[in-house]
Amino acid sequence: MANIYMICSVRKATEKEKRDLTAYAEDLRKQGHEVLCPITDTNQTDDIGLRIVEEHEKEIVWADEIHIIWNPDSEGSLWNAAQARMAKRFMPEKKIIVVNLAHVEPTDNKSYTNVILATHFGLTPPTTLADLNKRMPKRKAKTPQKITKKITLWQCGICKTKYKTETHARLCQDRFLEKKKFAVGDRVTNKERRVCSKTNTQYTFTGTVISIQGPEPADGEYERKWLGEKRERLNSHVFSYEVEYRCPQCNKKKSALYYAPELEKI
Ligand SMILES: [Zn+2]
Ligand SMILES: [Zn+2]
Numbered sequence: 001m002a003n004i005y006m007i008c009s010v011r012k013a014t015e016k017e018k019r020d021l022t023a024y025a026e027d028l029r030k031q032g033h034e035v036l037c038p039i040t041d042t043n044q045t046d047d048i049g050l051r052i053v054e055e056h057e058k059e060i061v062w063a064d065e066i067h068i069i070w071n072p073d074s075e076g077s078l079w080n081a082a083q084a085r086m087a088k089r090f091m092p093e094k095k096i097i098v099v100n101l102a103h104v105e106p107t108d109n110k111s112y113t114n115v116i117l118a119t120h121f122g123l124t125p126p127t128t129l130a131d132l133n134k135r136m137p138k139r140k141a142k143t144p145q146k147i148t149k150k151i152t153l154w155q156c157g158i159c160k161t162k163y164k165t166e167t168h169a170r171l172c173q174d175r176f177l178e179k180k181k182f183a184v185g186d187r188v189t190n191k192e193r194r195v196c197s198k199t200n201t202q203y204t205f206t207g208t209v210i211s212i213q214g215p216e217p218a219d220g221e222y223e224r225k226w227l228g229e230k231r232e233r234l235n236s237h238v239f240s241y242e243v244e245y246r247c248p249q250c251n252k253k254k255s256a257l258y259y260a261p262e263l264e265k266i
Pocket of ligand 1: 158
């Protein structure tokens with residue numbers, strides 16, 4: 001079991017930091033260590049500060065381990081860290097560690113932060129920033145990373161639909177291929193009457209097939225609802241026909257997609 005002296009920001013610590021520091025000390029005590037935490041164990045009332053400094057000097061001498069929760073803005077931490085380093089000169093078995101290593105970043109030029117970090121890693125001169133950075137814990141990447149994932153898909157040879165499994169692709173490929181009933185340019189009419197949205201009257205049109213889409217697996221739900229659930233269609237790849245026509249009620253030019261059973265050649 002060790003005597004542990006903590007160095008941390010006191011005056012500048014936020015309430016949350018204070019709670020975290022106290023909890024850290026409590027944890028160490030539970031492990032059986034003797035801990036001195038300046039947040040709870042030091043009387044901070046001192047007009048000069050000399051009594052506090054001398055108290056800390058004694059504590060640093062007393063400690064086997066000095067645990068630094070480094071905050072570069074804390075003057076007191078800087079003073080005490082310097083004292084701890086000096087104490088270690090005479091008592092080299094003392095351990096000085098930085099607890100919040102993951103939240104401290106080395107600076108690009110010389111700084112006390114760099115010195116504290118180097119002390120943590122036991123670096124001695126001559127040492128470089130590269131030496132220090134090599135020892136720092138890996139940080140989470142700051143920029144999004146591109147992740148390329150390899151996936152295998154199976155494609156139906158008829159409709160080109162991609163499936164995650166070979167079985168599903170095979171099932172699709174085993175569907176029949178509907179024979180095209182119309183060609184582009186064919187004149188067709190609709191079996192089920194449409195409703196003109198302007199005049200609200202029903203009509204059939206005379207239109208022209210302008211494109212053919214597919215083949216694609218028959219849309220089961222639509223087939224069941226509107227096309228009488230014909231087995232040969234349900235088990236097929238089917239085409240859809242884009243028909244251009246003029247509404248005979250309002251004379252507006254329109255186009256719509258139809259399946260073969262919905263159209264009749266004229
Ligand atoms: Zn298919
Ligand atoms: Zn119309």
